[in-house]
Amino acid sequence: MTLKGALLITTLLGATSATAQDAELTIESWRNDDLTIWQDKIIPAFEAAHPGIKVKFTPSAPAEYNAVLNSKLDAGSAGDLITCRPFDASLALYEAGHLADLSDLEGMGSFSDVAKSGWSTDDGAHTFCVPMASVIHGFIYNKDAFAELGLEVPATVDEFFAVLDKIKEDGSYIPMAMGTNDQWEAATMGYNNIGPNYWKGEQGRLALIEGEQKLTDEPWVDPFRQLAKWSAYLGDGYEAQTYPDSQNIFTLGRAAIYPAGSWEISGFNAQADFEMGAFKPPVPNAGDACYISDHTDIGIGMNAATTHPEAAKTFLNWVASSEFASIFANELPGFFPLSNAEVELRDPLAQEMISWRDACASTIRSTYQILSRGTPNLENETWNASVAVIKGAEAPEAAAQRLQDGLASWYEPQK
Incomplete structure (x- = not known):
């Protein structure tokens, strides 16, 4: 060469x-x-x-x-x-x-x-x-308000409502900042926030996809039963309250608790002048395994x-x-x-x-994979069902039946 x-x-x-x-x-x-x-x-x-x-x-x-x-x-x-x-x-x-x-x-x-x-x-x-x-769901709270009222972070659903009752009785703060005007919050920060503790996260979500559970089964109706009690703690005019309204009510220090997605953290840090904490969705009974929407x-x-x-x-x-x-x-x-x-x-x-990942099992929102491909769309139907239950316009059992009927009308494993 x-x-x-x-x-x-x-x-x-x-x-x-x-x-x-x-x-x-x-x-x-x-x-x-x-x-x-x-x-x-x-x-x-x-x-x-x-x-x-x-x-x-x-x-x-x-x-x-x-x-x-x-x-x-x-x-x-x-x-x-x-x-x-x-x-x-x-x-x-x-x-x-x-x-x-x-x-x-x-x-x-x-x-x-x-x-x-x-x-x-x-x-x-x-x-x-x-x-x-x-993004992880749970509840963000005003630490100053909790200290002022002598409140402990709740671990169970009973403790959660006891805390809400004390805040309401004192009258200094709206117990919880969430409106129903925009609908999606009621499902995203309501139903799919607290729900995994009832349907056991991935176990229930996958069983629904497989057709082994129905939306009328108790683990899927129970979150609606809890939501039906929320209206007493959301403050006057919550029906017309928008998502930005709720953010402002909390960051201005007027509400003690905010049903939350973790995407709020940066904005809340910039706007709130009080110390904040977070607690995971309370479990139905002491000693129950916990699940988080992650x-x-x-x-x-x-x-x-x-x-x-x-x-x-x-x-x-x-x-x-x-x-x-x-x-x-x-x-x-x-x-x-x-x-x-x-x-x-x-x-x-x-x-x-x-x-919370160290203590609880992670799951995703129940409606997002496979189950919202048809008409009626289960995600959007869960929005209005959650709102109707909170307002008292629809019973938890009736809302669950409506969602089940809609899903079964197009999704073969649920027929």
Whole structure:
């Protein structure tokens, strides 16, 4: 071989090596409020450990994301990495061939089946997005109000109502800040917050999907029976109270308890001038096992058409790491890592809520997987049923029967 030939081979090998290492990845997302966190924290940490790979975060407006993303995918211009909403929207992208199967990705070993449920096929055989974060449900409370009234955090449903009665009797605070005007809160922060303790989390949720339980069974009616008692503690005019109204009532110190999703933490920290605490949904009876709604919220997958699959997988494996989990969870308190990595959270309210995972079994909202694909839509029906029960316009048993009839009208396992 001539010197010229050897030099040519060396040059070609060097070019191939550089091409394999050097890549620029683009991330599609609807979380435009996170832009600075990605630019200032997440991407620099990844690039420091992987200097050959550059990453750009290019979000769309949340309301436009699905349409914009679908247009880009159809045109072949979408980014290499796709931020995934949970359940059917992302499942449809996978079934259309737009999201790659990531079941064999090394980092997937860091996640439980519950964590992966939002981005897996119905049979659980294939997972197409790496879980990034969940939101946890419970109750946020005004610590100053509790101290002033000599109240202890309730552990059981009876203790919960005893606390509400004491707050109401004192009269200094509205016992609980929640309205029914916007409907979804009654189901999301009401029914699906307290419900898992009755239907035993994943056990009941999966039994409903399989047709082994019905919405008229006691574990599904009992949460409505508890909600029927809430109206006495929600304050005057709760029927016309919007979601922002409820947030303001609590952060202004006018209410003692707020049925919550953990996404409230950042906003409440900025707005409230009192110390806050959180308690998990009280169990029906002392000694009962506890369950929390630890709901899959956001994941990230790989565009099946990416020209940089190895670099994309390198990034996705890093998303499954403790380094990513720690950055994401601390920069966005209330959005909790779904991996089994140990993460220490700086925000005390976020740390309190994530600690419930050590004591309670995690589940997701009962209506989100499979059961809201038909008409009537079980998720939306659960909104208005929860409101009707709280207002006293519908009995718990009647609301449950209506939901069951609606589900059975289109969902074969429930017929």
